[in-house]
Amino acid sequence: MFRVGLIGCGAIGSVVARELSQGAVDGAELSAVFDLVVDHPLRVDDRESLLARSDVVVEAAGHGALREHGVAVRKAGTDLLVVSIGALADEDLESRLRQAEGGRLLLCTGAIGGFDILRAAMLFGPLEEVAITSTKPAGALSRPWMDESVKGALAGGSEPVTVFDGPAREACAFFPESANVTATLSLATVGFDQVRVRMVGDPAATRVRHVVTASGVAGTYELSFENAPSPDNPRTSAVTAYSVLRAIGDLRRPSVAFL
Ligand SMILES: NC(=O)c1ccc[n+]([C@@H]2O[C@H](COP(=O)([O-])OP(=O)(O)OC[C@H]3O[C@@H](n4cnc5c(N)ncnc54)[C@H](O)[C@@H]3O)[C@@H](O)[C@H]2O)c1
Incomplete structure (x- = not known):
């Protein structure tokens, strides 16, 4: 099983967690949830525990969380799927994230595409x-x-x-x-x-x-x-969580892919 760890279990993360737990992505499972506030049966309390349980870490928590954990996730050799892409408008963070060697830096297409x-x-x-x-x-x-x-x-x-x-x-x-x-x-x-x-x-x-x-x-x-707004956060498009699920599915390398 491909193990998916989540940072952030809010409007986006909670849908990703629910859908993964219900088997929405073949061959992938929710393995750990790291959130400062929200509780979850798979909750972990620190980054090390999250990394130990994850093949990919999805960041869906916010700019501060990406700044705090992004580089460390890559350096640990774990792929990082970023949802808070706006944080990369900060040139310093963008260059630190790009330069951190190890796991891949994967940028989720989120609420738009093409x-x-x-x-x-x-x-x-x-x-x-x-x-x-x-x-x-x-x-x-x-x-x-x-x-x-x-x-x-x-x-x-x-x-x-x-x-x-x-x-x-x-x-x-x-x-x-x-x-x-x-x-x-x-x-x-x-x-x-x-x-x-x-x-x-x-x-x-x-x-x-x-x-x-x-x-x-x-x-x-x-x-x-x-896009229709998320019922839990009107500033977030509901489809964003499903972009994350689509990305996780593509990472699983299906035999047919839209690349
Ligand atoms: N790429 C896109 O198209 C797109 C679209 C919508 C939202 N977003 C971004 O995705 C992120 C999440 O959006 P949301 O609507 O789910 O937000 P949300 O506020 O509903 O949820 C964020 C969750 O992250 C947790 N959190 C915050 N800081 C944390 C930290 N340092 N460590 C652990 N947990 C932390 C919070 O407790 C909360 O539960 C935001 O940065 C938002 O801007 C991206």
Whole structure:
């Protein structure tokens, strides 16, 4: 059996734990759960116990947990499947995680996708423009640091308002809750300083919508995502846990794979 250890048993981790325990991924089993707060029958109290029981460690706990445990997991020779990808917008953490030798650094595609075709296109020739537009309910985008006029337009306007238009690295700092999808796109394609991000508050929107566009010699691409929220954490897309399960299934090397 392929043993899966979890760091974080919240909105994402609890679904991964439940599904693995119910046999959702052939040949894989939940082996240990490490969470600072949540109890679980397979709970362990420290990283060493988690590592001793795991062939792969799934981090689904947050930026701080990845900073605290990521490098050590790789150095122990254990594969690390990262869900809190937004943490890699921090250049120092990204380089420490990349350089730690041992287990593999596996970046879960999470709440969006399509990186396979974009990466294929990049082998054909450079992508000249990679962008993501994230449209959210207007009220959800208001931030204390915004101009009063922008906050007013978000609170009372009837038209969509673009509140940010700039490079991905800056977007991750200003809108950390959107950092995961932005960071995944950046890491999979042209990098944090080349991916352009637009954040739009739309009074008519009820869900978050991400539209990724890219163009190059291989073609022109437009990928659009509108995910239902997790019932346990409205800021997390419910499908993210299933991305983790899909990734674990792919790691098991089935005889048929979408690579
Ligand atoms: N890649 C993506 O597309 C994507 C999508 C959604 C969420 N995320 C990220 O996934 C992570 C988890 O999201 P969630 O909605 O499940 O969060 P959550 O808050 O529901 O759960 C996090 C769990 O981790 C535990 N935890 C926190 N710090 C810990 C630590 N240092 N050690 C052990 N346990 C710790 C908490 O007690 C909690 O139970 C977040 O970083 C979130 O930003 C990524």
